[in-house]
Amino acid sequence: MSNERHIPHTQLNEQAQVTCSTCAACCCQLEVMLITDTGVPERFIDSDDWGGEVMRRLDDGWCAALDRDTMRCTIYEVRPLICREFEMGSPECLEERSGIDTIYR
Ligand code: SF4
Ligand code: SF4
Numbered sequence: 001m002s003n004e005r006h007i008p009h010t011q012l013n014e015q016a017q018v019t020c021s022t023c024a025a026c027c028c029q030l031e032v033m034l035i036t037d038t039g040v041p042e043r044f045i046d047s048d049d050w051g052g053e054v055m056r057r058l059d060d061g062w063c064a065a066l067d068r069d070t071m072r073c074t075i076y077e078v079r080p081l082i083c084r085e086f087e088m089g090s091p092e093c094l095e096e097r098s099g100i101d102t103i104y105r
Pocket of ligand 1: 018019020021023024025026027028086087088089093094096097
């Protein structure tokens with residue numbers, strides 16, 4: 001056994017820290033196209049420059065269906081397909097989360 005001293009440390013897996021509960025719903029600022037009908041209420045639907053249906057966003061940049069207090073989706077059960085397929089911890093998610101510092105400025 002060597003006399004080398006080991007400094008205790010914890011190996012943190014960065015991926016393990018990625019969770020929506022420590023996020024600011026960063027991905028809910030993205031443009032969400034409605035490519036299938038999942039039952040999103042009309043009041044949350046807007047049209048883009050090409051006439052396609054998208055989730056409406058408010059002046060703060062976030063989706064109109066996001067609860068600003070809890071930062072949770074208020075239409076989770078009928079959320080668009082794109083939202084269902086956006087995977088927590090995916091490269092796209094990590095890319096969006098990288099902007100979290102500027103959200104809480
Ligand atoms: S960016 Fe990722 S961690 Fe943040 S809310 Fe979206 S899926 Fe969750
Ligand atoms: S519908 Fe819900 S999950 Fe999708 S962008 Fe809006 S708030 Fe986020």
